[in-house]
Amino acid sequence: MVDLATRIGAITLANPVMPASGTFGPELAQVFDLDALGALVTKSVTPEPRAGNPLPRLCETEAGILNSIGIPGKGLDHFIAHAIPEWRRFRPPLIVSLSAGTNAAFAEAAARLAETPGIAAIEANISCPNLEEDGRAFAMFPESAAAAIAAMRARCALPIWAKLSPNTGDIAAVARAVEEAGADAIVVANTILGLAIDIETARPRLGAGMGGFSGPAFKPIALRLTWQCAQAVRIPLIGVGGIATAEDAVEFMMAGATAVQIGTASFVSPTAMMQVIEGLRDFCTRRGFTRSADLTGLALPGRRLAAE
Amino acid sequence: MDLAPAAFPVAERNAVVIESAPVGRRYHRLRLDAPDLSALSRPGQFFHLLCRDGAGSGPYLRRPMSIWRCGADEPLGFLFHVKGRGTAALAALRAGDRLSVVGPLGQGFTLHPSWRRILILARGVGLATLAPLTEAAARMGIAVEAVLSARDPADLMAEEFAGHSGAHVFPVLDADGSSDPLAVEALLRARFEAARPDAVFTCGSNRLLLLLQRLSAEYAIPGQVALEQQMGCGLGMCFCCVRPIRAPDGGTVNLRVCAEGPVFDLQAALGW
Numbered sequence: 001m002v003d004l005a006t007r008i009g010a011i012t013l014a015n016p017v018m019p020a021s022g023t024f025g026p027e028l029a030q031v032f033d034l035d036a037l038g039a040l041v042t043k044s045v046t047p048e049p050r051a052g053n054p055l056p057r058l059c060e061t062e063a064g065i066l067n068s069i070g071i072p073g074k075g076l077d078h079f080i081a082h083a084i085p086e087w088r089r090f091r092p093p094l095i096v097s098l099s100a101g102t103n104a105a106f107a108e109a110a111a112r113l114a115e116t117p118g119i120a121a122i123e124a125n126i127s128c129p130n131l132e133e134d135g136r137a138f139a140m141f142p143e144s145a146a147a148a149i150a151a152m153r154a155r156c157a158l159p160i161w162a163k164l165s166p167n168t169g170d171i172a173a174v175a176r177a178v179e180e181a182g183a184d185a186i187v188v189a190n191t192i193l194g195l196a197i198d199i200e201t202a203r204p205r206l207g208a209g210m211g212g213f214s215g216p217a218f219k220p221i222a223l224r225l226t227w228q229c230a231q232a233v234r235i236p237l238i239g240v241g242g243i244a245t246a247e248d249a250v251e252f253m254m255a256g257a258t259a260v261q262i263g264t265a266s267f268v269s270p271t272a273m274m275q276v277i278e279g280l281r282d283f284c285t286r287r288g289f290t291r292s293a294d295l296t297g298l299a300l301p302g303r304r305l306a307a308e
Numbered sequence: 309m310d311l312a313p314a315a316f317p318v319a320e321r322n323a324v325v326i327e328s329a330p331v332g333r334r335y336h337r338l339r340l341d342a343p344d345l346s347a348l349s350r351p352g353q354f355f356h357l358l359c360r361d362g363a364g365s366g367p368y369l370r371r372p373m374s375i376w377r378c379g380a381d382e383p384l385g386f387l388f389h390v391k392g393r394g395t396a397a398l399a400a401l402r403a404g405d406r407l408s409v410v411g412p413l414g415q416g417f418t419l420h421p422s423w424r425r426i427l428i429l430a431r432g433v434g435l436a437t438l439a440p441l442t443e444a445a446a447r448m449g450i451a452v453e454a455v456l457s458a459r460d461p462a463d464l465m466a467e468e469f470a471g472h473s474g475a476h477v478f479p480v481l482d483a484d485g486s487s488d489p490l491a492v493e494a495l496l497r498a499r500f501e502a503a504r505p506d507a508v509f510t511c512g513s514n515r516l517l518l519l520l521q522r523l524s525a526e527y528a529i530p531g532q533v534a535l536e537q538q539m540g541c542g543l544g545m546c547f548c549c550v551r552p553i554r555a556p557d558g559g560t561v562n563l564r565v566c567a568e569g570p571v572f573d574l575q576a577a578l579g580w
Contacts, residue, residue: 027544030318058548267541
């Protein structure tokens with residue numbers, strides 16, 4: 001028997017596998033029992049309704065996708081009234097992804113979510129444009145990332161997971177800044193900005209121009225970011241970026257992640273998360289790990305596998 | 309491997325190909341051994357197919373493919389135009405190969421038991437999406453008339469469309485000018501006058517959609533249209549496949565072709 005139980009601060013997950021925000025919805029319950037997941041992570045909710053970006057919103061590359069969906073949604077009021085009750089049909093801890101354009105809007109929305117029953121934690125999507133900084137993402141810089149997290153922390157008693165962006169020059173500095181600002185965990189990382197051009201029309205292939213790149217080709221970059229963050233902070237890390245198999249998940253855990261998120265892989269295989277949970281159990285059994293939590297950080301400098 | 313027990317309405321499954329054959333010059337058909345999925349499927353629904361050839365080569369994302377043949381006594385079938393990397397990989401599959409399918413997905417066509425007669429208007433491979441409707445209508449005792457538009461007789465695929473349903477096919481062709489919009493309008497008016505259908509159905513052509521919207525509004529005949537769109541997840545999670553659809557209040561709303569569609573009310577659809 002392998003114990004897959006996973007602790008992220010005060011929250012206990014049945015296993016370390018959860019969806020990545022934006023690639024998941026209650027629709028997946030048509031394919032398997034969502035109660036088998038470690039946690040549920042919603043699409044990002046924004047304070048106000050948003051229409052989303054022009055089409056095409058997604059384009060394919062050799063081993064991944066570019067997306068610029070634009071966070072379409074009906075806004076926070078509708079989310080609290082309608083989406084939260086729908087999510088509460090399921091047992092795993094509910095993580096609400098929150099996006100906003102200013103520190104004050106992040107704080108106000110976090111305060112509203114903190115009053116709403118049934119939410120285990122807020123995932124702060126600080127990879128979105130900061131309207132007070134010429135639209136540069138909050139997570140690009142330690143100062144703006146910390147300011148957004150601190151503003152939420154002051155108004156919200158729920159655990160806050162800061163979702164970092166790979167579009168920064170010094171991920172370790174951003175990770176330290178959000179830890180000091182009061183984040184309870186770090187999700188690393190969001191999509192990396194990319195571009196594809198249709199050479200027949202000489203226009204970007206996405207309606208919005210640039211988009212976020214994700215999928216298997218992004219995995220080495222996300223793994224490196226996880227490894228760098230693991231050496232910079234003490235709070236738990238949730239690794240995300242290109243994970244499609246249990247072997248990928250084990251890599252992220254060995255690089256320092258306590259849990260993992262799976263996104264793009266669910267588009268190719270809707271049962272990918274279930275396959276990763278089963279494969280993780282099989283790996284632990286084969287290598288004699290009684291607790292999957294013991295994988296965390298094994299590949300970090302100074303750590304090594306125990307002698308057999 | 310099938311991780312989705314029967315309690316779940318959508319399966320992810322490696323199904324064995326039992327037939328893979330070219331149809332005419334540009335089309336191809338596949339039939340799969342998946343009797344339970346075929347029985348579950350409804351006309352107008354689709355599967356999301358992992359388009360990898362026997363060597364595992366093909367595009368990264370799945371491709372949505374409308375159902376051409378389904379039912380309790382019929383292998384699950386797809387009929388498609390071999391056009392890009394995805395459909396080329398599908399056409400390279402051989403009997404005995406495995407194809408990963410996710411489905412059945414989406415909202416299919418609706419047939420009311422009180423209806424006596426329907427009319428189908430299809431262009432090109434759009435007929436594949438409407439073909440299973442002929443069998444379903446036949447089982448309900450609903451007569452089917454179909455206006456099929458194609459380049460020439462080789463592209464018409466009347467047999468692939470009608471199967472054993474007894475649908476009455478009116479071919480119209482580019483080759484002899486009978487598919488010209490004015491000629492098709494005259495033909496539809498003649499059919500509406502001679503044997504007024506209780507509902508009309510279309511797929512595959514913007515021009516024919518707009519024509520059918522106009523005529524069926526004039527004759528006050530309800531209709532349904534199957535729309536296409538590029539998809540990411542196929543399940544309603546990624547919001548990549550939205551299209552503007554007319555709302556009851558007169559405005560438009562972005563709806564997901566994979567989840568709210570692919571079949572929409574004929575008058576609610578917007579041309580493209």
